[in-house]
Amino acid sequence: xxxxxxxxAAGIYRLSSYVPxxxxxxxxxxxxxxxxxxxPLIFHTGLRQLFPAVRAAVARIVAPDKLR
Numbered sequence: 753x754x755x756x757x758x759x760x761a762a763g764i765y766r767l768s769s770y771v772p773x774x775x776x777x778x779x780x781x782x783x784x785x786x787x788x789x790x791x792p793l794i795f796h797t798g799l800r801q802l803f804p805a806v807r808a809a810v811a812r813i814v815a816p817d818k819l820r
Contacts, residue, residue, distance in 0.1 A: 753802065755809035763788040767809050769802050786810055791820045 756768045765786040772779035782798035784806050792814050
């Protein structure tokens with residue numbers, strides 16, 4: 753599963769996961785939002801099975817143990 757990372761504003765990232773099996777034939781894109789700052793957080797709006805790939809993408813930006 754590929755997770756695309758886009759910085760949409762300073763310190764705010766959208767992590768997008770395209771899942772072709774959801775709503776075929778078009779598929780569906782789930783978005784998660786990572787907000788950096790004194791207490792970084794992730795707003796995860798995807799499926800549970802997406803979490804390992806999203807966590808790996810987050811780790812490319814900030815250490816996951818820094819999330820609140």
